[in-house]
Amino acid sequence: MLNLLTTNQLSRRFHQVEVVHPLDLALCRGDILGLLGPNGAGKSTILRMICGDLSPSSGSVEICGFDLLQQPRQAKRNIGYLPERPPLHPDQTVDEFLTDSGYLHGLNRSQINRAKTAVKKQCGLEQNGRRLIRKLSKGYQQRVGLAQAIIHDPRLLILDEPTDGLDPSQIRQLRELIKELATDKAVILSSHILSEIQATCNRVAILQQGKSVYNGDITPAEQTGYRLGLEQNPLESEITALPAIASAEQLHTDYFMITLEQGYRPSECLQQLLARGWQVSELSPASRSLEQLFLQATSGGLQ
Amino acid sequence: MSLSLAWIEWRRLMRTPLAWGSLAICLCLLSWQFLGTLESFSGMQTTHRALGLSHHLSLQIYGLAAVLILLITPILTTRVFSESFRNGSYALLSSAPLSNLTILAGKFLAVVSFLCLIALIPLLLCLSLFTGTQLDLGLLLAATLGLLLLSGCFTGIGLYFSALSENPGIAAAASYGVLMLFSLLDQHTQTSSFIHWLAWPSHYLDLQLGLVRLSDIAYFMLLALFFLGLALHRLDRRRRG
Numbered sequence: 001m002l003n004l005l006t007t008n009q010l011s012r013r014f015h016q017v018e019v020v021h022p023l024d025l026a027l028c029r030g031d032i033l034g035l036l037g038p039n040g041a042g043k044s045t046i047l048r049m050i051c052g053d054l055s056p057s058s059g060s061v062e063i064c065g066f067d068l069l070q071q072p073r074q075a076k077r078n079i080g081y082l083p084e085r086p087p088l089h090p091d092q093t094v095d096e097f098l099t100d101s102g103y104l105h106g107l108n109r110s111q112i113n114r115a116k117t118a119v120k121k122q123c124g125l126e127q128n129g130r131r132l133i134r135k136l137s138k139g140y141q142q143r144v145g146l147a148q149a150i151i152h153d154p155r156l157l158i159l160d161e162p163t164d165g166l167d168p169s170q171i172r173q174l175r176e177l178i179k180e181l182a183t184d185k186a187v188i189l190s191s192h193i194l195s196e197i198q199a200t201c202n203r204v205a206i207l208q209q210g211k212s213v214y215n216g217d218i219t220p221a222e223q224t225g226y227r228l229g230l231e232q233n234p235l236e237s238e239i240t241a242l243p244a245i246a247s248a249e250q251l252h253t254d255y256f257m258i259t260l261e262q263g264y265r266p267s268e269c270l271q272q273l274l275a276r277g278w279q280v281s282e283l284s285p286a287s288r289s290l291e292q293l294f295l296q297a298t299s300g301g302l303q
Numbered sequence: 304m305s306l307s308l309a310w311i312e313w314r315r316l317m318r319t320p321l322a323w324g325s326l327a328i329c330l331c332l333l334s335w336q337f338l339g340t341l342e343s344f345s346g347m348q349t350t351h352r353a354l355g356l357s358h359h360l361s362l363q364i365y366g367l368a369a370v371l372i373l374l375i376t377p378i379l380t381t382r383v384f385s386e387s388f389r390n391g392s393y394a395l396l397s398s399a400p401l402s403n404l405t406i407l408a409g410k411f412l413a414v415v416s417f418l419c420l421i422a423l424i425p426l427l428l429c430l431s432l433f434t435g436t437q438l439d440l441g442l443l444l445a446a447t448l449g450l451l452l453l454s455g456c457f458t459g460i461g462l463y464f465s466a467l468s469e470n471p472g473i474a475a476a477a478s479y480g481v482l483m484l485f486s487l488l489d490q491h492t493q494t495s496s497f498i499h500w501l502a503w504p505s506h507y508l509d510l511q512l513g514l515v516r517l518s519d520i521a522y523f524m525l526l527a528l529f530f531l532g533l534a535l536h537r538l539d540r541r542r543r544g
Contacts, residue, residue: 051398081398085391
């Protein structure tokens with residue numbers, strides 16, 4: 001499949017300080033890549049380079065087969081960008097602002113009218129077309145920013161901290177919308193919130209001081225371990241002696257992190273534990289994945 | 304594309320109270336000056352009239368209009384880049400399929416076309432006299448051309464300083480400083496003739512007197528292009544960081 005975004009050894013220096021170390025990314029349709037890292041890790045800089053707001057010190061960015069530096073116009077036609085602060089004009093109404101955004105991306109009047117109705121519906125702005133942007137709440141302003149980014153139906157959507165300042169229900173709606181949009185686009189979003197990335201993305205790049213310390217899939221939750229609570233305090237070896245359990249690690253006096261043997265289901269594991277005569281107080285899937293991945297990757301990066 | 308950007312910018316500008324406020328203030332001040340000039344001219348004895356009414360009008364009203372444009376331009380131009388860098392709305396343009404030249408040209412056209420409205424007020428006021436008296440239309444048109452050239456030139460200077468700083472206050476102060484400097488350069492007779500040539504009032508005065516000289520037109524255009532070139536360079540540098 002054609003890569004919608006390819007970066008090749010993309011890097012950025014500010015005053016001799018390497019802010020972004022050479023980075024390779026490749027995104028196809030349906031990918032939702034999360035850039036995860038503490039504040040100041042270079043997330044926004046990477047996104048600004050990909051959308052053409054900042055040129056890289058070295059390396060290249062290719063969008064839908066067009067080189068961003070050689071053919072900026074064709075490449076940028078395929079980008080929708082929502083910066084950290086939504087780039088709004090507070091004195092305009094939502095409709096006027098979206099019309100202008102459409103013109104800037106080279107749409108004509110009839111295309112704009114069609115696209116405007118569609119994006120307002122997608123972003124839940126149907127009732128707000130005639131309202132001044134200044135008068136909208138933060139959540140609605142964020143929606144207008146997103147509507148602006150998708151009005152020209154870009155192939156690549158770049159969202160810088162899109163859920164910043166939204167309330168939990170708005171965050172949930174936005175996640176749904178991003179997943180819906182990703183069916184025919186590639187999405188790249190940044191966040192410093194783990195749960196955010198875990199809930200929305202299917203791939204993650206973890207950044208630490210401008211270096212990509214992990215770049216790949218988010219481990220699906222079912223492949224991870226289980227948290228086992230027992231009222232007794234057996235040895236780890238006693239637990240692994242059960243046929244359903246592959247490994248066990250004692251985390252606390254009465255908590256273990258276990259992984260299951262191939263082919264065994266948690267219910268079978270539970271039966272075996274009970275048959276052994278132990279009182280089970282807890283058996284729950286432990287979302288080991290991203291948090292541990294993040295800690296491992298970032299502590300590894302620090303060494 | 305520059306034209307559609309100019310149209311977008313123009314519409315945005317016309318949504319602000321700033322645009323309508325400054326138009327209203329200019330209209331009031333210029334009308335006041337217009338009535339004052341008429342009153343003093345009609346009160347003069349014929350023997351004391353060294354210049355005709357057209358010249359009186361062009362010197363008095365067009366002189367004031369030039370000062371008003373000088374005062375308004377930096378306020379308009381700081382919004383264009385400085386403020387949009389600061390509030391993040393510039394990202395909307397830099398991520399759109401537009402070159403820096405297109406962006407600069409669009410913004411320039413939008414500001415200049417707004418200033419054209421102010422530059423046309425004196426002409427409209429003078430045209431109202433055509434029902435009762437004969438005026439030198441050529442002279443008035445020359446002075447109007449002067450105002451238009453002045454608008455372009457001041458806008459170029461303002462846009463450069465706007466692109467230079469992310470602080471709108473600094474950008475406005477720097478624009479005022481340079482505009483005032485270019486107004487004062489011919490005040491001292493000792494300085495070289497090149498420095499005299501750099502000052503805009505003498506070039507503008509030619510046009511106010513009905514003298515349309517290619518050298519004056521070239522002066523305004525060169526000055527505008529010079530600062531627009533610097534602004535473009537600045538925008539490119541900004542993208543490179």
